[in-house]
Amino acid sequence: MTDEEHSVTARGYNLPISRKFSVEVANFIRYKPLTKAKTMIVGVIAKKVAVPIRIYNRDQAHKKGKIAAGKYPVKIAENVLMLLNSAEMNAVNKGLDTDSLFIKNIIVNKGSSSAKAGRIRGRVNKRTHIEITLEEKKKRVVKKKEVKKK
Numbered sequence: 001m002t003d004e005e006h007s008v009t010a011r012g013y014n015l016p017i018s019r020k021f022s023v024e025v026a027n028f029i030r031y032k033p034l035t036k037a038k039t040m041i042v043g044v045i046a047k048k049v050a051v052p053i054r055i056y057n058r059d060q061a062h063k064k065g066k067i068a069a070g071k072y073p074v075k076i077a078e079n080v081l082m083l084l085n086s087a088e089m090n091a092v093n094k095g096l097d098t099d100s101l102f103i104k105n106i107i108v109n110k111g112s113s114s115a116k117a118g119r120i121r122g123r124v125n126k127r128t129h130i131e132i133t134l135e136e137k138k139k140r141v142v143k144k145k146e147v148k149k150k
Contacts, residue, residue: 007104007135008094010087012079014111014127020056021073022128025080026106028052034101034134038084044077051077080130087134096136104135 025044028051029037043049050063050070063070091098111127 003135006096007133008087008090008096009131009133010083010090011132012083012128012130015079015130016126017076017079017128018073018126019108019110019128021051021053021071022076022080022108022130023055024051024053024071025073025076026108026130027054029080030103030106032103034084034088034098034103037103038081041077041081041084044072045074045081047072047074080132083130083132087132091134100137100139101134102137103132105131105133107131 025041029040032040040049044051050065050067050072052067053060053069053071057069060069060071062068088098088101091101107130109129109131111129113124113127116123116125
């Protein structure tokens with residue numbers, strides 16, 4: 001359950017991207033701080049950081065680092081970065097501290113299907129809904145113990 005005063009959402013409907021690899025990108029940045037998630041997504045766009053492919057990994061090539069199968073889904077990363085920027089602007093408008101925001105929830109769903117134009121029969125466009133929820137981290141109050149003097 002999210003606190004409405006300390007959270008913001010951004011939604012993208014019928015984005016023309018693959019749902020399967022959107023799930024992988026969502027798992028890649030879920031529960032990360034906003035600034036770290038944005039730098040990771042920018043690294044994916046620059047093809048410096050590979051997204052680990054864990055669920056839909058059949059016939060996927062291995063990449064450098066501690067991941068097995070990986071990809072650079074640039075088109076998906078651009079759309080997710082757009083949504084992250086939108087959610088950050090929503091947080092600024094709401095008056096939240098942008099340095100303490102983290103990705104609380106990111107949901108990927110199947111969008112509407114429409115037939116492709118032309119003579120390609122039976123082909124359907126890929127459509128995906130993405131919803132991102134950002135939330136402020138609660139600051140811990142550290143109480144100092146009082147030392148009694150004798």
